[in-house]
Amino acid sequence: MATRILAVANQKGGVGKTTTVINLAACLGELGKRVLVIDLDPQANSTSGLGLPRQTGTSLYRVLLRERSVHGLVQKTVAENVDIIPSELDLAGAEIDVARMDGYLHGLNMAIAPLVRGGGYDFIIIDCPPSLGVLTMNALTAANSLLLPIQCEYYALEGLSVIAHIIKQLREGRANPTIDIQGIVMTMYDARTRLSPDVVAEVKSHFGEKVYKTVIPRNIRLSEAPSFGRPVSQYDPHCTGAIAYRELAKEVIARELAEHPAAGAIP
Ligand SMILES: Nc1ncnc2c1ncn2[C@@H]1O[C@H](COP(=O)(O)OP(=O)(O)OP(=O)(O)O)[C@@H](O)[C@H]1O
């Protein structure tokens, strides 16, 4: 299978991007897929959530500034088959410094090209910060597709037209003519409320088949696991959150194979 690059993005904060990156990556790894997580958020939550301590000089910052290569930045995580390029606070400076470079939208794309060519990964999953700044735009330029987490809450649809418009612009402006929304994952579903099913129905009425069948429940285990530096599949393998992310991983694989049957060829 050729490497598929998924950007997990939504400019809204706290919708479950990082939780999805950590746990989707771990579940894909459990299923035997080789995964690289790229933590592009200066908050570094997926870095710590996958068991890595805070370190300096280990993020993509200097690579994006073309001061060094990506070589040597990939580290192992606590999850089987899952590597990471960690983040640290210095990435916050990238929003300003990288924007000064020529062709800055393509910085990440160029930086990770050797890893894509190397063919060592089935999936590269990028955790984006909660903005549509330079880092997220770099992720969307490098990605084959967008994985969009949406929280089951009242204002769920607010702002979605903005990111949908950006995807359209990237395609038409030729910065990334093949990017698509790979899927929408509904997060923090609470079966005890009327609101959650209503929100899912409304998102489906707009995005139809793009919405994954798997819905991620609100599950306290998912919020506890990061403080132990573990994906939920290790922290509590049988909880509802772990089961849901395992299902999502299968759905992501099935969708990728359905849409890219020629997987295996590197363009
Ligand atoms: N399904 C869930 N059940 C319970 N808690 C969850 C769930 N998903 C995420 N959370 C919690 O909600 C908070 C926000 O989640 P997360 O950090 O994944 O969102 P985010 O979109 O990455 O946020 P940010 O925009 O700040 O990067 C965290 O405290 C997380 O533990």
Ligand SMILES: [Mg+2]
């Ligand atoms: Mg996050």
